[in-house]
Amino acid sequence: MRHQRERRRTSRHAGAPRPGEPRWRGRAAARTGGTPARSPMALLRTPPADGSALTCRALVRERRVAAVPEGHRLAERSAVSLAEVGREVVALCATAATTGPELWPVGRRPRTVEVPGVDEWLTAIATGEAVGVTAEGTAHDHPHPGVRYLPIADAASVTVRLAWPTGASHPATDAVLRLAQRHLAPGRADAGS
Template sequence: MTVELRHFRCFLAIADTLSVTRAAERLHLTQPAVSRTLRQLEQELGVRLVDRSTHHLALTPDGLSFRDQAAIAVTAFDRALGQARRAAWPLRLGHAWSAAGTYTTALLRRWHEEHPDTPLELLRIDDRTAGLARGDVDAALLRGEVRTPGLLTERLTTEPRVVGLPADDPLARRSVLSLADLADRTLALNSVSGITTLDLWPTAARPASTITIGNTDDWIAAITGGRAVGVTTSATAGMHPHPAMAYVPLADTPPVPVVIAWRDGPGHPRIPDLIRLAREALGGPDDEPPR
């Protein structure tokens, strides 16, 4: 048997929904057809991709590893097919939150002025690499350390950390806060794409409790609703002002690096132009080599 693109699409539908039934609905196929296609793929690869031993499907370690590679292959095929049908080849720039902060508008406008024939699509994807590792975007603006294999990065700038508080919180009247000021508070942590963890605090002085959220919108809602406080960077304050929210500088923490990342290998031909423009727009050094 030859592995075909339909096998990849079938597996990705199962991986996204963790359900043969919902995957079949998405693909407009019968459940037996979806199960048969998955078995064919597993037999051809010689590995088990999906664990069917429980009432709920789960990807095996091999399935998790294969998912990103399958997504890249399908995306590349769709992009190539789309390019053959239209003149413009959009450059997709992902971000998990806050894009380029207050520099976002300048970056987008400068790109349009300098490269009007190549649309720059800014996409927020709630994922640790903003969809870059699985091929959803061509490049990404990321914060913190990027350790995902197969990605290259260039540091653009750094951002100071701030505390997000309800606007009527007594701490919101302060000009600056410290980690110790938050020790008796509930902390909202973005476990999907955020960079703040309890490791930011000394072990003996960590916040009393935490709540876990999955994106910036839910993070803001948890704080403005009075359920928690949060730690982010100055970019969030610039991109997400809110009448019920206050952002106060956090003094005793290191700044957060902001990087542009791209995959190591063939990619969109305009990626070098995007890296240069991002470096210029965010004010990063011109002589720092990619890492």
């Protein structure tokens, strides 16, 4: 029965994002203006590259959180400051970076280490090599038994945007946008990019 429903849904909405499809598909391509592998839409937590030919709508603002290893001196805190996190080595994820050294004032920027992906970012944190700073959605999308996520009280939030190719939107684009706005309404960001 489920397979029949999926076939009907697929034929009605060919090319639309599919429920249960990994959320990371298309993100890197969308940030650079390339063609996403499966979905004509992507959720972005970083602004798209200039000239990317993407239309974006801001959906929500997420708090920034620190990712620290279990047992770290900050791990039992209910919140931390950007200055406290900046005293540590901070891991930066090359494929999904929502944070860079520019988040800290000049002269108080942390030492950083770049890692190639989210799995390596989590490993560097869980093993105590570094801490991380990310949008709070990461805590939901990438839980890890060795990593504790803590709100950063004084850090700027991250805008989550829905993005799709300009002028080449899928027929379901407006419906997906309305659904996302309705679902995220309590923390909705201002419209626009």
